[in-house]
Amino acid sequence: MSLLRTPLYEKVKAANGRFVSFGGWEMAVQFAGIQAEHDAVRNAAGLFDVSHMGEIEIKGPEALAAVNRLITNDLERIADGQAVYTCMCQPDGGIVDDLVVYRYSTQHIFICCNAANREKDFAWIAEHLTGDAKAVDRSNEFAQLAVQGPAAPALVQRLTKTDLTPIKRYWFTEGQVAGVPTIISRTGYTGEDGFELYLPLDGAAQVWDALFAAAEGQLSPIGLGARDTLRLEARMALYGNDIDSTTTPLEAGLGWVTKLDKKAFIGLEALQAQKAAGLKRKLVGFKMNGRLPARHGYPVVDAAGAAIGTVTSGSFSPTLKECIGLAYVPVGQDAIGSEIRIQIRDRAEAATIVKTPFLQR
Amino acid sequence: MGSPENLRYTDDHEWARLEADGTITVGITDHAQDALGDVVFVDLPAVGKSVEPKGTFGVVESVKTVSDLYAPCGGEIVAINDGLRDAPEQVNKDAYGQGWIVRIRPAGADALAGLKSAAEYDAYLATL
Incomplete structure (x- = not known):
């Protein structure tokens, strides 16, 4: 199967993006280098082509109530024009996907989902949607650019007449950006301030160019490599690594987006039971005591060398200059400050459980 | 820019240089360091360890990935x-100089035979 290309493929190529296959898409893994790109986002601003992400729209008189029955967070607790990060669960509490869900109104909900899960998510939503509401997969109609970093809000503001001051974190609006009709969302996957811009396919390149022109050298193109190190420092989950259909939001430390006092959602009973019985494992952040990075899939081992958990994400942290990661460990061995051992090739390396996010902003 | 003429190369992107004392200095090529990106750790073997031809003798960790190192000779x-x-x-900065990784005393004669x-x-890089 040939790889899909985003509408920004030529722009990314012209910016010397190094392409890899990712979830069926041909995406840039890096431009100037992960360290340099990572620093650019932490210190100035970075631009990410994230057009591979999926967009699903639900409309109808009962749209909000219908979506609310599919997700762990609660759309009743936010206003029109606001968004939530949430999980969507199976009846057993395993995670179908993690999503950002936008509340236009009680009759109009917009969802951004992971690229690799788009088809599965749409099928799940279509199958489980109840009441007077209809879901449409609009992924092929949208490009998406993320503009992230301390300089990002002012940069986006320069390209739009819409006043972005009232658009606080996890709020969104619609407006023209560089003359292109855009959903302007103050969200991101980096731990920095900034916006995610949902754009029509034929307007994306125009916005890409306008952002670089307006930035006067203060904007860097960013690949998937730095996207991963940025999100990890901010302890944002990566589906397929830290969370999947075999992990629950409670285990993954996503209790803050899991409203167990909601009337109903798929997975609620299982999650309530899991909470009542007590968790057996938890996703914790760790720092390696030495300089060797732990990677996804490496076992966490006890003194005898037996596996007691698994590393789900691990990398050198470009900001902290230490090796950090996330791992599932047994409850009881998850205290901040306690030491764990991670099997790296032929030896068990010590790591210390630390508070997350790794990077406090 | 061509790779240095005074070195020999493996298909796995290590370089090897025959020293005056008969030992072989080994590192990774400019292509390899560029593909790996920012190197954050090199897992070095112990001095005195023996290595097989094409056997792994260490690991290079970059921010994003892990790559085994293969011995150009035993x-x-x-x-x-x-x-x-x-x-x-x-x-990354000096792949053919300060970035050298190990020195091997080859077990047999003509240790660099078979390398590129x-x-x-x-020419091989051009096919990748």
Whole structure:
């Protein structure tokens, strides 16, 4: 199967993006280098082509109530024009996907989902949607650019007449950006301030160019490599690594987006039971005591060398200059400050459980 | 720009240089360091360890990925680049110089036979 290309493929190529296959898409893994790109986002601003992400729209008189029955967070607790990060669960509490869900109104909900899960998510939503509401997969109609970093809000503001001051974190609006009709969302996957811009396919390149022109050298193109190190420092989950259909939001430390006092959602009973019985494992952040990075899939081992958990994400942290990661460990061995051992090739390396996010902003 | 003429190359992107004392200095090529990106750790073998031809003798960790190092020849590790412990980025900055990784005393004669010349390696890179 040939790889899909985003509408920004030529722009990314012209910016010397190094392409890899990712979830069926041909995406840039890096431009100037992960360290340099990572620093650019932490210190100035970075631009990410994230057009591979999926967009699903639900409309109808009962749209909000219908979506609310599919997700762990609660759309009743936010206003029109606001968004939530949430999980969507199976009846057993395993995670179908993690999503950002936008509340236009009680009759109009917009969802951004992971690229690799788009088809599965749409099928799940279509199958489980109840009441007077209809879901449409609009992924092929949208490009998406993320503009992230301390300089990002002012940069986006320069390209739009819409006043972005009232658009606080996890709020969104619609407006023209560089003359292109855009959903302007103050969200991101980096731990920095900034916006995610949902754009029509034929307007994306125009916005890409306008952002670089307006930035006067203060904007860097960013690949998937730095996207991963940025999100990890901010302890944002990566589906397929830290969370999947075999992990629950409670285990993954996503209790803050899991409203167990909601009337109903798929997975609620299982999650309530899991909470009542007590968790057996938890996703914790760790720092390696030495300089060797732990990677996804490496076992966490006890003194005898037996596996007691698994590393789900691990990398050198470009900001902290230490090796950090996330791992599932047994409850009881998850205290901040306690030491764990991670099997790296032929030896068990010590790591210390630390508070997350790794990077406090 | 072509790879240095005075070195020999493996298909796995290590370089090897025959020293005056008969030992072989080994590192990774400019292509390899560029593909790996920012190197953050080089897992070095112990001095005195023996290595098989094409056997793994260490690991290079970049921010994003892990890559095994393969010996261009069999023999004994007689030196390791300790400087990489504090400055692994030398592998990126000076792949053919300060970024060298180990020195091997080859077990047999003609240790570099079968490795690529610079021209052959460059031609190989063009096919990747």
